[in-house]
Structure formats: C-alpha cells, structure tokens
Amino acid sequence: xxxxxxxxxxxxxxxxxxxxxxxxxxxxxxxxxxxxxxxxxxxxxxxxxxxxxxxxxxxxxxxxxxxxxxxxxxxxxxxxxxxxxxxxxxxxxxxxxxxxxxxxxxxxxxxxxxxxxxxxxxxxxxxxxxxxxxxxxxxxxxxxxxxxxxxxxxxxxxxxxxxxxxxxxxxxxxxxxxxxxxxxxxxxxxxxxxxxxxxxxxxxxxxxxxxxxxxxxxxxxxxxxxxxxxxxxxxxxxxxxxxxxxxxxxxxxxxxxxxxxxxxxxxxxxxxxxxxxxxxxxxxxxxxxxxxxxxxxxxxxxxxxxxxxxxxxxxxxxxxxxxxxxxxxxxxxxxxxxxxxxxxxxxxxxxxxxxxxxxxx
Numbered sequence: 001x002x003x004x005x006x007x008x009x010x011x012x013x014x015x016x017x018x019x020x021x022x023x024x025x026x027x028x029x030x031x032x033x034x035x036x037x038x039x040x041x042x043x044x045x046x047x048x049x050x051x052x053x054x055x056x057x058x059x060x061x062x063x064x065x066x067x068x069x070x071x072x073x074x075x076x077x078x079x080x081x082x083x084x085x086x087x088x089x090x091x092x093x094x095x096x097x098x099x100x101x102x103x104x105x106x107x108x109x110x111x112x113x114x115x116x117x118x119x120x121x122x123x124x125x126x127x128x129x130x131x132x133x134x135x136x137x138x139x140x141x142x143x144x145x146x147x148x149x150x151x152x153x154x155x156x157x158x159x160x161x162x163x164x165x166x167x168x169x170x171x172x173x174x175x176x177x178x179x180x181x182x183x184x185x186x187x188x189x190x191x192x193x194x195x196x197x198x199x200x201x202x203x204x205x206x207x208x209x210x211x212x213x214x215x216x217x218x219x220x221x222x223x224x225x226x227x228x229x230x231x232x233x234x235x236x237x238x239x240x241x242x243x244x245x246x247x248x249x250x251x252x253x254x255x256x257x258x259x260x261x262x263x264x265x266x267x268x269x270x271x272x273x274x275x276x277x278x279x280x281x282x283x284x285x286x287x288x289x290x291x292x293x294x295x296x297x298x299x300x301x302x303x304x305x306x307x308x309x310x311x312x313x314x315x316x317x318x319x320x321x322x323x324x325x326x327x328x329x330x331x332x333x334x335x336x337x338x339x340x341x342x343x344x345x346x347x348x349x350x351x352x353x354x355x356x357x358x359x360x361x
Contacts, residue, residue, distance in 0.1 A: 003042075013042050124154065173187070173289050185252065189248065199220050201221040203267065204268060208244075213245075218233070223273070237320050280293075302315055
C-alpha cells in the first residue's frame with residue numbers, strides 16, 4: 001500500500017487489488033484524517049472486493065444492498081436499511097462476519113428486547129433482517145457458520161392478534177363521511193375489495209371496468225423522499241382482477257359524474273398514505289369505533305368474507321397472496337367453526353353407517 005499525505009494535511013491511499021472475479025484493479029482514495037484511517041480503508045476494501053467473510057458486518061451490509069439493487073423496490077430497501085442500521089450495524093458493525101457467534105446473536109436479541117418496547121411482530125421483522133444478511137453471506141459468499149441457524153428467532157410473526165373491524169363497526173365509521181365524497185369512496189373500495197392502500201392510491205379510471213364490474217390491479221403508489229412513485233405491485237401475484245359488487249360500482253359511477261373530462265390514466269385519488277391514515281384517524285374519533293390502521297381494512301375485508309363462509313383459496317386470489325400458506329398463516333385462526341363442521345360431518349357419517357349396520361336383512 002501507498003499511503004501519503006496531501007498538501008492540505010489530509011491522507012490518501014493508492015493500491016492494487018483483485019476483484020471477486022480475480023481481475024486486477026487499482027484504487028485511489030482521498031480525504032482521510034489520519035494515516036490509520038487510510039490503512040483501514042485499504043484493508044476493508046480488499047476484503048469486500050473479494051467478498052472475504054472476515055470483512056466487518058457494516059461493510060457486508062453494503063455488499064448485500066449492492067447485490068439486491070435490482071431485486072428490492074425502493075421502499076423495501078429504505079425500510080431494510082433503516083432497520084439494519086438502527087438495530088444491527090449499531091451492535092455488530094465492527095465485528096467480522098465470520099466471528100459473530102450464536103452467543104453474540106443471543107446477546108443482541110436480549111439487548112433489543114430489554115431496551116425497546118417493540119411488539120412481537122416488529123421484533124420478528126428486525127430478526128428477519130439479520131437472518132437475511134447471514135443467509136445471503138452463506139449462500140452467495142460461502143460463510144461456513146451461520147449463527148442465526150442455531151438461535152431461536154426473536155419475536156413472533158403469529159397473526160392471531162390481527163386488528164380488524166366487524167361490518168357493524170365499519171358502518172359506524174363510514175357513516176361519518178358525506179355520501180358521494182371522494183374520501184368516502186376511498187374507504188368503501190378498501191373495505192369491500194381488500195386491496196392495499198398503495199394499490200388504491202395508484203388507481204385510474206382505466207383500471208375499473210364499470211360494465212363488467214371488474215377492478216384490475218397492476219400497479220402501486222408510494223411517496224419517498226418527496227417524490228410520487230408508481231411501480232409494479234408487491235409481488236407478481238398481486239397483479240390480479242377483482243370482481244366488484246354492483247353497489248360499489250354504482251358509487252364509483254356517481255363519483256365519475258363529478259370528474260369533468262378526467263383523464264383515464266390519472267390517479268383517481270391524489271393522496272398519500274400518510275394523508276389517508278390521518279383522515280381515517282379523524283373519522284375514527286367522530287364515529288367512536290376502535291382505532292385501527294388503513295391496512296387493517298384489508299384484514300377487515302378478509303374477516304368479513306370468512307364470516308360469510310368464503311374459502312381460503314378464493315380469498316388468496318382476491319387478496320393477491322403469493323401462496324395459500326400466506327393466507328392460512330395470516331387468517332387461518334379466523335376459521336374456528338371449520339373444525340366443528342368437520343366433527344359434525346364425521347358424526348353424521350358415523351350415524352349413517354350405524355343405521356345401515358342395524359338395518360334388518
């Protein structure tokens with residue numbers, strides 16, 4: 001390595017290295033306060049360039065996001081980066097990837113749980129970020145010992161604590177809106193279709209076939225760093241067509257009458273997710289119903305369908321879940337009566353069998 005001092009007193013370094021393909025490269029970097037910092041930069045840079053698992057965790061996080069650049073959507077990257085920097089890099093950042101042990105992970109879990117009052121589901125989300133990091137290191141870069149595999153996961157993703165409204169609660173809430181208003185229609189669509197809020201905020205007239213009573217979901221909206229972003233939905237399965245009830249289509253048609261010469265490709269509801277949640281909170285106070293999130297209207301829709309006897313596979317298709325397991329893991333506990341139905345069916349079958357056996361010959 002060549003570390004040298006610049007005329008302004010700062011330090012620079014210049015060195016040769018080989019990237020992960022074995023190709024020779026040269027790197028020059030300026031602006032270090034000390035020679036030690038310049039030497040440390042070269043050491044870590046060479047480890048990262050060949051994906052050596054003795055690199056520090058904070059450096060591997062950069063590798064992880066570079067590898068995931070085209071796989072993750074911007075909003076997902078932002079959320080993952082926040083959780084990793086706030087709860088993982090702050091604890092493990094200076095430790096080499098191949099020296100982090102199962103005991104270290106347990107110590108990390110204990111600190112997270114002792115110093116924060118997070119919900120079980122959020123604890124599981126944080127845990128999932130660490131697991132994703134080490135799984136990537138193991139699968140792609142040959143990390144031999146994945147400490148996450150030997151430790152029980154922190155938190156709980158069990159969705160039995162789902163919050164949702166009954167039909168009666170929803171009717172109390174929606175009654176606080178003016179008939180025919182844009183705000184009322186937004187919540188009507190959310191409750192009666194179960195679509196995600198981002199999918200609602202991306203809707204255009206061209207997405208709704210009022211003749212065939214169909215709603216096409218092909219995009220989602222979110223706002224990040226002050227910019228409005230419209231992109232493809234959460235997963236490929238999220239691209240779907242939903243049958244609409246006639247009364248909801250009538251409400252949509254009435255709303256269209258107020259939109260003079262409105263373009264077919266413009267957003268019907270030019271709001272943000274934050275504005276939607278604030279609006280919901282104001283009307284929750286007016287109605288006196290329990291507080292839930294906008295996303296919980298999706299759960300409310302599903303709970304209503306289950307109450308009406310709709311089967312999981314139909315709900316999976318309507319909600320755009322990737323797998324029936326997602327539907328069952330999320331909402332399966334809302335089917336308690338199904339076990340009783342099975343028991344009753346078996347009783348009936350047994351009774352019929354006994355009657356046949358008792359019949360005179």
